Amino acid sequence: MSAPVAAPAHPPLSALDDEDLLLMLTIRHFELTLLDLFARGELNGTTHTCLGQEYVPVALEGLLTDADYVFSNHRGHGHYLARHRDPRGLLAEIMGREGAVCSGVGGSQHILRDRYLSTGVQGQSVPVAAGVALRLKRTEPGALACAYIGDGTWGEGSVYEALNMARLWELPLLVVVEHNGIAQTTPTAAQLSGTIAGRAAAFGIDHVRSDSADVAELRTLLEPAVRRVRRDCLPLVVELATHRVGPHSKGDDTRPEAERSAAAAQDWYRRYPLDHEEQFARLDAQARATVADIAGTVLRLGPSGWDR
Numbered sequence: 235m236s237a238p239v240a241a242p243a244h245p246p247l248s249a250l251d252d253e254d255l256l257l258m259l260t261i262r263h264f265e266l267t268l269l270d271l272f273a274r275g276e277l278n279g280t281t282h283t284c285l286g287q288e289y290v291p292v293a294l295e296g297l298l299t300d301a302d303y304v305f306s307n308h309r310g311h312g313h314y315l316a317r318h319r320d321p322r323g324l325l326a327e328i329m330g331r332e333g334a335v336c337s338g339v340g341g342s343q344h345i346l347r348d349r350y351l352s353t354g355v356q357g358q359s360v361p362v363a364a365g366v367a368l369r370l371k372r373t374e375p376g377a378l379a380c381a382y383i384g385d386g387t388w389g390e391g392s393v394y395e396a397l398n399m400a401r402l403w404e405l406p407l408l409v410v411v412e413h414n415g416i417a418q419t420t421p422t423a424a425q426l427s428g429t430i431a432g433r434a435a436a437f438g439i440d441h442v443r444s445d446s447a448d449v450a451e452l453r454t455l456l457e458p459a460v461r462r463v464r465r466d467c468l469p470l471v472v473e474l475a476t477h478r479v480g481p482h483s484k485g486d487d488t489r490p491e492a493e494r495s496a497a498a499a500q501d502w503y504r505r506y507p508l509d510h511e512e513q514f515a516r517l518d519a520q521a522r523a524t525v526a527d528i529a530g531t532v533l534r535l536g537p538s539g540w541d542r
């Protein structure tokens with residue numbers, strides 16, 4: 235009898251189309267470039283990269299429309315790039331250079347463009363998104379407000395006030411929780427009692443959870459639930475277990491080495507090429523070159539001139 239074949243540590247990731255993969259790789263190289271620019275003293279202020287979590291907004295973007303609003307948080311570069319595909323405008327914004335999407339006033343965390351708004355204040359976006367969802371329900375039925383928040387942000391009271399009203403008033407509010415198991419330096423287990431599912435249930439709000447990093451699988455799972463948000467005007471909490479493979483901000487990863495390497499082993503950027511080597515190599519080189527080119531250009535630009 236032949237020995238049983240060991241199940242792979244992670245199932246293979248489904249093939250992405252070139253556009254989705256290029257977007258994920260662009261976000262990855264954008265974030266790596268930011269850390270490099272900081273290390274070289276070309277950037278200052280703060281920044282929180284979404285390294286390891288790039289697939290989340292790319293998966294969601296496939297389910298959103300231009301009529302939807304997207305509310306982002308402190309870790310928002312991927313959310314913005316998935317929505318607006320504008321690495322040059324974002325880098326100029328973060329560096330305060332000409333062409334900055336918000337004249338260099340917002341920086342990494344406070345960006346407004348069309349129906350996209352981010353904030354560095356934890357929990358601030360959910361009540362605002364609920365208000366926008368109310369407006370959408372009344373004036374643009376079928377559109378929704380999507381708010382990305384972290385697991386650590388479930389300690390903010392404003393989240394609960396918003397969830398309460400969203401269920402009571404039947405608002406098309408989609409809360410996407412990027413559950414990376416940590417809030418800055420605090421593991422979730424040390425700050426969250428109960429579960430996010432239990433908290434959603436307390437308000438009678440539907441909750442869907444996944445630990446998949448497979449964009450196609452996530453879209454298939456979430457599509458009917460997101461359709462219900464639009465059709466029935468009911469809030470939904472989507473909880474995605476994910477892995478932060480970089481520091482919280484810059485050089486401040488306090489996790490023990492074993493935890494960091496466990497997160498790195500789950501990184502889609504490591505896993506995807508195992509099954510799609512040629513496509514990955516081709517698009518990775520393309521994304522790397524595009525972002526390097528943009529960084530070179532933005533570095534040569536003058537200040538955004540917001541105060542002139």
Ligand SMILES: Cc1ncc(C[n+]2csc(CCOP(=O)(O)OP(=O)(O)O)c2C)c(N)n1
Nearest residue numbers: 308309354355356384385386387416417418
């Ligand atoms: C109201 C508020 N308190 C504290 C902070 C400082 N802060 C920024 S991010 C962060 C941790 C957020 O954790 P989580 O929500 O899990 O998101 P993650 O950073 O893991 O993506 C903290 C404490 C803040 N930005 N806003």
Ligand SMILES: [Mg+2]
Nearest residue numbers: 384385386416
């Ligand atoms: Mg977190």
